[in-house]
Amino acid sequence: MQTEVEILRAMAKGDKDAFTALFEKYGSTVYGLALRVTESREKASNVTKEVFQKLWHNAASFDSFQHDPFYWVMDLAKETALANESRSEQFDFFAFQESNSAGFDLKELLSKIDPKHRQVLELSYFRNLSEEEIEREMNIPVGTVATRLRIAIKSLREVVG
Amino acid sequence: MRVQAFITSGVLEKYVLGMATGEEKTNVLEMASQHLEIKEELAAIRKTMRGYIISHRVAPPADLFEKVKSVTNKQSASVSRTDAATRSASPTVTTVKRDHARRGSNQLMPIGLGLLSIALIAVSFTAYSFFNDLKMVKQEVVDAQEVVEGLKKELATEQTNTREVQAKLDFYLDPDNQILTLKGTNRAPQAKAVIFWNDKSKTCALEKASLPKLDDGNVAVVWSNKPYERNSIKLGVLTPNAATERIPLTYIENPSLLYVTEENSADVDRPNRSKILMTGG
Numbered sequence: 001m002q003t004e005v006e007i008l009r010a011m012a013k014g015d016k017d018a019f020t021a022l023f024e025k026y027g028s029t030v031y032g033l034a035l036r037v038t039e040s041r042e043k044a045s046n047v048t049k050e051v052f053q054k055l056w057h058n059a060a061s062f063d064s065f066q067h068d069p070f071y072w073v074m075d076l077a078k079e080t081a082l083a084n085e086s087r088s089e090q091f092d093f094f095a096f097q098e099s100n101s102a103g104f105d106l107k108e109l110l111s112k113i114d115p116k117h118r119q120v121l122e123l124s125y126f127r128n129l130s131e132e133e134i135e136r137e138m139n140i141p142v143g144t145v146a147t148r149l150r151i152a153i154k155s156l157r158e159v160v161g
Numbered sequence: 162m163r164v165q166a167f168i169t170s171g172v173l174e175k176y177v178l179g180m181a182t183g184e185e186k187t188n189v190l191e192m193a194s195q196h197l198e199i200k201e202e203l204a205a206i207r208k209t210m211r212g213y214i215i216s217h218r219v220a221p222p223a224d225l226f227e228k229v230k231s232v233t234n235k236q237s238a239s240v241s242r243t244d245a246a247t248r249s250a251s252p253t254v255t256t257v258k259r260d261h262a263r264r265g266s267n268q269l270m271p272i273g274l275g276l277l278s279i280a281l282i283a284v285s286f287t288a289y290s291f292f293n294d295l296k297m298v299k300q301e302v303v304d305a306q307e308v309v310e311g312l313k314k315e316l317a318t319e320q321t322n323t324r325e326v327q328a329k330l331d332f333y334l335d336p337d338n339q340i341l342t343l344k345g346t347n348r349a350p351q352a353k354a355v356i357f358w359n360d361k362s363k364t365c366a367l368e369k370a371s372l373p374k375l376d377d378g379n380v381a382v383v384w385s386n387k388p389y390e391r392n393s394i395k396l397g398v399l400t401p402n403a404a405t406e407r408i409p410l411t412y413i414e415n416p417s418l419l420y421v422t423e424e425n426s427a428d429v430d431r432p433n434r435s436k437i438l439m440t441g442g
Contacts, residue, residue, distance in 0.1 A: 016230075016233045016234065019230070019233050020226075020230070023226055023229060023230070027221055027225075027226065027229075028218040028219060028220055028221060029214060029215055029217070029218050031218075031219055031220075031221035031225070032217040032218040032219035033214060033217055035219050036217050041222070044219075044221075045221065045222060045225055045228075048221060048225060048229065049225070049228055049229050049232075052229045052232065053229070053232045056232050056233055057310070057313065057314050057317065058317060060318060060321070061317070061321055065397075065398070065408065065409070066409075068207070070211055071207070071211075074214055075179075105216070106216045106217060109213070109216050121213075124178050124180060125178060125210075125213075125214075128179075130180060131175070131180055146170065146171030146172065146174070146175055147171055149171055149174045149175065149178070149180075150169070150171040150174050153174050153206055153209055153210070156209050156210075156212070156213055157205065157206075157209045160208070160209045160212030160213065160216075161208070161209075161212070
């Protein structure tokens with residue numbers, strides 16, 4: 001079984017099977033992330049397509065010394081999704097969320113985090129807001145942002161490991 | 162105590178989420194290179210965030226993969242589309258021919274109906290011809306897009322190469338670079354490498370001139386010791402088949418000794434002193 005690094009290296013050489021393997025490995029995570037950010041199934045599909053298109057064309061720029069393959073792909077997915085960001089009152093992300101095989105489901109996972117800590121994590125990760133922007137959005141002191149972020153991740157860690 | 166305070170400050174979480182300022186990033190990298198606890202904490206945060214991101218997985222629409230995959234085989238996909246279009250167009254012609262034959266065999270068919278059939282045939286052929294033209298135009302657009310994508314890819318590669326050459330040139334021309342030579346030990350007398358050390362920009366990199374053959378799966382790890390400190394600090398990892406000749410290393414203040422060991426994993430925390438390949442400083 002190929003590692004993610006081997007898959008990206010093979011893709012850089014034009015290996016179509018490696019492309020399929022990468023989609024199998026990351027397709028649902030990229031789509032889920034895009035859906036969470038764009039709150040639109042159509043946009044999430046377009047973002048996923050764009051992300052894998054970029055990965056196919058830019059696999060050669062992946063440097064295993066500098067990048068973690070998972071974060072390299074997810075950063076690209078987040079960046080592309082944020083460029084298509086939208087908000088929808090009617091959209092319920094959880095309705096589309098599959099029960100996954102990693103041993104924990106998202107609702108269960110998020111129930112372990114205090115909502116105000118969770119909000120900081122979500123604003124930071126899914127909306128890419130800076131500490132100062134979160135401070136303004138939530139009307140809390142800037143030092144509290146880092147504290148809440150730490151507590152949120154600590155709570156997650158108890159479940160995820 | 163200082164390390165614990167650093168860990169609980171929240172700066173490591175900010176670093177992993179990309180929220181840290183430039184100064185905070187430098188602090189995190191420096192502290193991580195000096196304290197194993199911080200390095201482990203960073204790895205744990207990354208692992209947790211990975212789990213958090215993965216838990217947002219949603220099965221994509223069933224047809225999405227085919228759409229996504231078209232990027233890898235536009236040519237063959239285009240050809241298939243043309244074949245399919247030709248196949249789907251053919252029955253229309255056959256049907257028209259069949260109608261025409263039936264009309265010919267029935268001598269009592271009213272003339273008006275005959276004319277209507279001829280008109281239908283004419284319309285069908287016109288439509289067929291129009292759609293064929295449309296398909297040809299579409300095919301040309303697909304081909305043009307493919308050429309553009311190819312050129313974009315070539316441009317991206319060229320830009321990457323140019324950046325690498327420029328970076329290399331800047332590196333060589335930098336008067337603040339100190340050059341240190343690592344020479345092979347008895348274990349690997351042919352081994353040789355050069356380390357560029359820049360105290361001003363607080364960067365360093367290794368350029369491998371000659372690396373001995375390592376056992377399968379093994380890597381070479383660069384270590385350093387600071388004066389009066391017993392524990393070695395890992396500066397970087399060299400893989401035998403790395404594409405680049407120059408490997409960026411973690412910068413530390415005042416190293417007293419630099420050396421390279423052969424290790425069976427890039428994740429080792431302590432050097433295998435029985436397998437020292439090169440030393441210098």
